[in-house]
Amino acid sequence: xxxxxxxxxxxxxxxxxxxxxxxxxxxxxxxxxxxxxxxxxxxxxxxxxxxxxxxxxxxxxxxxxxxxxxxxxxxxxx
Numbered sequence: 001x002x003x004x005x006x007x008x009x010x011x012x013x014x015x016x017x018x019x020x021x022x023x024x025x026x027x028x029x030x031x032x033x034x035x036x037x038x039x040x041x042x043x044x045x046x047x048x049x050x051x052x053x054x055x056x057x058x059x060x061x062x063x064x065x066x067x068x069x070x071x072x073x074x075x076x077x078x
Contacts, residue, residue, distance in 0.1 A: 028049060028055060028058065029049060029050060031058065031062065032049040032050055032051050032053065032058055033050070033051075035058060035061050035062045035065055036061065036065055037051050037053065037061060038057075038060070038061045038064055040057070
């Protein structure tokens, strides 16, 4: 029954997507507590994290923190 199989496939996709969103949210909240906050003149984006940052600000702050640290990205030899 192709209709049944398609319905099951869509249900499974929705379930997996929901689990992925939940994991992403948890990881962002965990990372949020580890990355120092850079002071900004305004916070006009959605402040969805406990630090009152949006995801974009978190990633910008992470980039700045990594750029200012001794951490260097190494290239893998191909």
